[in-house]
Amino acid sequence: MAAKRALISVSDKTGIVEFAKKVANLGFEIISTGGTKKTLADNGIPVKGVSDVTGFPEIMDGRVKTLHPAIHGGLLGKQDNDSHMQQLAEQGIMPIQLVCVNLYPFQQTIAKEGVTVEDAIENIDIGGPAMLRASAKNHESVAVVVDPADYDDVLKGLETGELSLQERRRLAAKVFRHTAAYDAMIAEYMTNLAEEEQPESVTVTYTLKQPLRYGENPHQKAAFYKKPLGTAFSIANAEQLHGKELSYNNINDADAALQIVKEFDQPAAVAVKHMNPCGVGTGKTISDAFQKAYFADSTSIFGGIVALNREVDAETAGALHEIFLEIVIAPSFSEEALQILTSKKNIRLLTVDFSSKGVMEKKFTSVAGGLLMQDLDNATLAEADVKIATKREPTEEEWEALKFGWKVVKHVKSNAIVVANRQMTLGVGAGQMNRIGAANIAIEQAGDKAKGAILASDAFFPMDDTVEAAAKAGITAIIQPGGSVRDEDSIKKADEYGIAMVFTGVRHFKH
Incomplete structure (x- = not known):
């Protein structure tokens, strides 16, 4: 029997074959479930089924497979605790030193058009979070990895000896963030399904989009996070075609510009400074609309953010090029417009999907020690x-x-x-x-x-x-x-x- 055991069961199989091969070469016995077991076996990696460990078959279409003392005893037993190890030996349970698990694709499932409630419910993982949380709790004895991005670092640590306690804590913290975010998405889905507008608690989750150089001022640290299933009509989901990275203030101003320009169905242009419109114009063409927005306040637009609700054509790009602007946001830019505007090194050019501009979301505002939540002001x-x-x-x-x-x-x-x-x-x-x-x-x-x-x-x-x-x-x-x-x-x-x-x-x- 191998001296060490690893449990590998992943929905996201990115890099898993290479990872598992190296784990096996390090002397680990690998146990696995379902699709992961098949993938590993098909690639010539020695693997034992969880059912062979538990002595109990997977039942109810796989709803119950790893929820068993033979698995969770191996995960939760403190391997520096003689009493724990004696109890495991008495029960014939082998300790598990390495866990590699990620979860059913709940987020991807509910993002699909026309997804049924039944499909969403079936993609709520139970065994996965239980294994991850057990392993993370017992991180002094178990190395737990939930993110394929950590495979190389984990392997390097295992190859050179044991992973440090600090590294194990880092991996465990990521696990708890991962399961918390997973549960937050499920909670939001179920809350919406139950049509509860003001539940007794609210848990929201965001993923890191990018670190920022600083916040509102250079002495303030900052980062930009995005909602995993947020509307496409959002600065968080914008595609940047050109220019340097967005700043904290850029993001706030760009969001304000988008919220204003979405009010208009006809060609419209909005110029924003410090989250207030300094010029708004509409016209028969987007060029005409921009000219009106510009002449509304040709002084304040300097260094501002401009949002337009039509493709930027060459004529409009020529007018935009004449002014110092931080950002131009639009549904798209023509090739000629891009040629004109990208001649400026630092101007940021962003595209946003305007087709989802009517999607309703809640607005959150933080206060010291609390959070305010309200509907967006969509009254017309x-x-x-x-x-x-x-x-x-x-x-x-x-x-x-x-x-x-x-x-x-x-x-x-x-x-x-x-x-x-x-x-x-x-x-x-x-x-x-x-x-x-x-x-x-x-x-x-x-x-x-x-x-x-x-x-x-x-x-x-x-x-x-x-x-x-x-x-x-x-x-x-x-x-x-x-x-x-x-x-x-x-x-x-x-x-x-x-x-x-x-x-x-x-x-x-x-x-």
């Missing part, structure tokens, strides 16, 4: 209880401008005011401590272009000063949620100046 005017509060109704052109402004203002940090016409923003007032302050910024930025424009507010007016300021600037229509105890003051002021004012009943605070 089509779902709102829209009321015309003033004597004058908006004209058709004003209606189009009001709809445009309402789409944009919900993505501006509160307190938020947007001045716009029906195709572009003219002024944006963001993140002010009082509403009139935000209004003054937006109106000042719009300048003479405010005449005949509309004003959108993310929340109600606590007094009539914003209406007064809008009227003096020549704004002719306003859209706001309404709901203030002093709504009548604002309505009266709007009627006094002949302004059409619409109440939506929907607030769009963004913190």
